[in-house]
Amino acid sequence: MKRTVLLAVLAMAVISLPSGRLTAADQKPAGGSDEQVITQLEQDWGVALIKNDQAWIDGVVSPDWMLSDPDGNLMTKAQVDADAKSGDMKFESFKLDSLTVHVDGDTAVAFGLETEKSNYKGTDTSGQYRFTDVFVKRNGKWKAIATQVTKVAKH
Numbered sequence: 001m002k003r004t005v006l007l008a009v010l011a012m013a014v015i016s017l018p019s020g021r022l023t024a025a026d027q028k029p030a031g032g033s034d035e036q037v038i039t040q041l042e043q044d045w046g047v048a049l050i051k052n053d054q055a056w057i058d059g060v061v062s063p064d065w066m067l068s069d070p071d072g073n074l075m076t077k078a079q080v081d082a083d084a085k086s087g088d089m090k091f092e093s094f095k096l097d098s099l100t101v102h103v104d105g106d107t108a109v110a111f112g113l114e115t116e117k118s119n120y121k122g123t124d125t126s127g128q129y130r131f132t133d134v135f136v137k138r139n140g141k142w143k144a145i146a147t148q149v150t151k152v153a154k155h
Helices: 002-011 034-051 054-060 077-086
Strands: 061-068 074-076 089-104 107-120 127-138 141-151
Touching: 034 054, 034 089, 034 107, 034 127, 034 141, 054 061, 054 077, 054 141, 061 077, 074 077
Parallel strands: 061 141
Antiparallel strands: 061 074, 089 107, 107 127, 127 141
16 A cells, blocks of 8 residues: 555656657757646656556656655655566556646756556555655756655545
8 A cells, every 4th residue: 555655656647648758868848948847747757657667767767766655654766666567556547636846946846636546466546645746957857856645535
């Protein structure tokens, strides 16, 4: 369950397929602001999780990325990647309900709310999650370095 949320937050994106996925090598759409780039990266990240596209994830998520899950566990990228590779964590859908991006120099913070359909080791982990992603610009390219996720309680 804990790792389910971890990967869920990794997704923190949308089910809608973007017209052109951004990679670490190409992050500046013509006339696009840094806020637009981060928004597109968030959308593309969700698509990559659904497709289990580890190559895309590796291009944008820093090797030193850390995830703080809803249970307070801290996980490394290697730990989260292992769950995805083994098939223990699976995403069927993601819907980005809201996203706000703040950029300050070479740092960006994305605050979002997403609804997902997911499964971890045969257990349904679907639900709605709030997340915060931190990106830094390294050598002109945005890299995710931290994610925190919280499951939204049902009212």
